Amino acid sequence: MTAPRPSGPAGSSSASPLSSSQAVSRDALPARVEALLADGHRLALAAGHDDGPAGFRVVYVFAHPGTDRRTELTVAVPRDDAWVPSLSTVSFPAGRFERAVRDGFGIEPRDHVRPRRLIRHAHWPTGWYPMRRDAAVDPAFGPDESGFAFVPVEGQGVYEIPVGPVHAGMIEPGHFRFSVVGETIVRMKARLWFVHRGLEKHLQGRTPDEALPLTERISGDTAVGHALTFAMAVEDALGVPVAEEDRLVRALLLELERLHCHTADLGAMANDVGLGILQTHALRLRESLLRSNAAVTGHRLLRGGIGIGGARIRALPDLDIVRSVAAEVAELVRIALDGSVLVDRFTGTAVLHREAAAEMGVLGYVARASGLDVDARRDHPFVDLGPAFRTCTAQEGDVMARFRVRADELQVSAALVADLVARLDGGLGTGRTWSGPGVAAGGRSDEPHQDLGGTPVASGLALVEAWRGTACHRVELDAAGRLTRAAIVDPSFFTWPALPVALADTIVPDFPLANKSFNQSYAGNDL
Numbered sequence: 001m002t003a004p005r006p007s008g009p010a011g012s013s014s015a016s017p018l019s020s021s022q023a024v025s026r027d028a029l030p031a032r033v034e035a036l037l038a039d040g041h042r043l044a045l046a047a048g049h050d051d052g053p054a055g056f057r058v059v060y061v062f063a064h065p066g067t068d069r070r071t072e073l074t075v076a077v078p079r080d081d082a083w084v085p086s087l088s089t090v091s092f093p094a095g096r097f098e099r100a101v102r103d104g105f106g107i108e109p110r111d112h113v114r115p116r117r118l119i120r121h122a123h124w125p126t127g128w129y130p131m132r133r134d135a136a137v138d139p140a141f142g143p144d145e146s147g148f149a150f151v152p153v154e155g156q157g158v159y160e161i162p163v164g165p166v167h168a169g170m171i172e173p174g175h176f177r178f179s180v181v182g183e184t185i186v187r188m189k190a191r192l193w194f195v196h197r198g199l200e201k202h203l204q205g206r207t208p209d210e211a212l213p214l215t216e217r218i219s220g221d222t223a224v225g226h227a228l229t230f231a232m233a234v235e236d237a238l239g240v241p242v243a244e245e246d247r248l249v250r251a252l253l254l255e256l257e258r259l260h261c262h263t264a265d266l267g268a269m270a271n272d273v274g275l276g277i278l279q280t281h282a283l284r285l286r287e288s289l290l291r292s293n294a295a296v297t298g299h300r301l302l303r304g305g306i307g308i309g310g311a312r313i314r315a316l317p318d319l320d321i322v323r324s325v326a327a328e329v330a331e332l333v334r335i336a337l338d339g340s341v342l343v344d345r346f347t348g349t350a351v352l353h354r355e356a357a358a359e360m361g362v363l364g365y366v367a368r369a370s371g372l373d374v375d376a377r378r379d380h381p382f383v384d385l386g387p388a389f390r391t392c393t394a395q396e397g398d399v400m401a402r403f404r405v406r407a408d409e410l411q412v413s414a415a416l417v418a419d420l421v422a423r424l425d426g427g428l429g430t431g432r433t434w435s436g437p438g439v440a441a442g443g444r445s446d447e448p449h450q451d452l453g454g455t456p457v458a459s460g461l462a463l464v465e466a467w468r469g470t471a472c473h474r475v476e477l478d479a480a481g482r483l484t485r486a487a488i489v490d491p492s493f494f495t496w497p498a499l500p501v502a503l504a505d506t507i508v509p510d511f512p513l514a515n516k517s518f519n520q521s522y523a524g525n526d527l
Helices: 029-038 092-105 199-203 208-215 220-238 244-271 276-297 319-338 340-346 354-360 364-369 399-424 491-495 498-502 508-518
Strands: 018-023 042-050 056-064 069-077 083-085 108-110 158-163 175-181 184-191 458-466 469-477 483-489
Touching: 029 042, 029 056, 029 069, 029 083, 042 092, 042 469, 042 483, 056 092, 056 469, 069 083, 069 458, 092 108, 092 354, 175 508, 184 498, 184 508, 199 208, 199 483, 208 220, 208 469, 208 483, 220 244, 220 458, 220 469, 220 483, 244 276, 244 319, 244 399, 244 458, 244 508, 276 319, 319 340, 319 399, 340 399, 340 508, 354 498, 364 399, 364 469, 364 491, 399 508, 469 491, 483 491, 498 508
Parallel strands: 018 069, 083 108
Antiparallel strands: 042 056, 056 069, 158 175, 175 184, 458 469, 469 483
């Protein structure tokens, strides 16, 4: 456990800590970025924008965990000369953002160290960029004739094991190509982006009120995390004040989401080493939490509690259920750790070293299990969580460390829930909602407003510690209050690439438990 840094007075979530927004030239961009990274900032987002005849923009957002400062760099890109200098040699996350921007907008990252497609598989039409304003709705897709572009491992005794993209059960599609000697994984390549929904394009033209239900569905198990991040980004853009009671309710919902997700995953990790009875009990406990959630917001996954400008729940959670679940999970963890099966399989397995985690920009419990003390609840607070909050870290970076960090975080979340309920003192949130221009008074429309010609007049940014790690949303709105752009980053975008790194020298039978210890979102990664 790590003692918390002071979170400071939170004020309203509309009090933006943005320290600067700067227009920089393409030539000046690399040096400016290197200076920010050297100063301890991290790249939180890089997003393309199509401004019509005016050309393109790429916005780079940097956050400083020690001070909560945010810095935006904006680069103008001519439509007839669409390129930016690649930052892939100085920042691994930047290189992936650049590939995503290229796939969406056709803005080329010049001198990129790994320039191949990221989001668009080879059957996507060449020269068609879905995020451009003039992109056809139904392009002509062809066969994927390129095969799977990956670096093969050659040598005596090396063979390949392809897994997916279709998996058993409810898991979403992802392809994993293992190069193996005996049972030892020499290299694993993950191929994602099989179900691209075009979510950011769907949000364009909608009012924030219309867009909010879509953000609850970015990744089904992160309904609160993404809805809150989106709402706070809109509030930041428009200067919407949020009452203290509503911020407490929001924090409460975040911890309730963290509780049920960690409970399920701890059981699933135990199941992957044959301890099915522990998963059975974990699922029983999660069901208790989900039923309690339904009483809190009317939805088992806690949808409906977050609004633009406020929050409202139907009832406070039953603390007896929360305390009972926390106590039983602690007992399940003790049983698991008392037996040699789980300890032997988890210890030293799929190690993600601190240096690699830092270089790749890994977030959430995966980062904290590798010794990186990062947590947006402290680094980018919207409410003071008080002494009940502390970050949970480990140094080993293996499956065992990720298991222990998850178990510790669950107990912290249970304590936070009890403390927040006490601070609310019966309050359920004000239910206030923003009633500015563009918000539908009679409910949400089924279809987005299609005129995307409005000029952005306001932009906002939010960083929230969702249960997998820090989510980031940046929005731009026009004078009518409609979204001209919403850029979304799920923490999985940062953490997925670390899984193949951790799997080096891991045996194939341990892939399922290593993968579950990461448990990144396919849907959150592929918007």
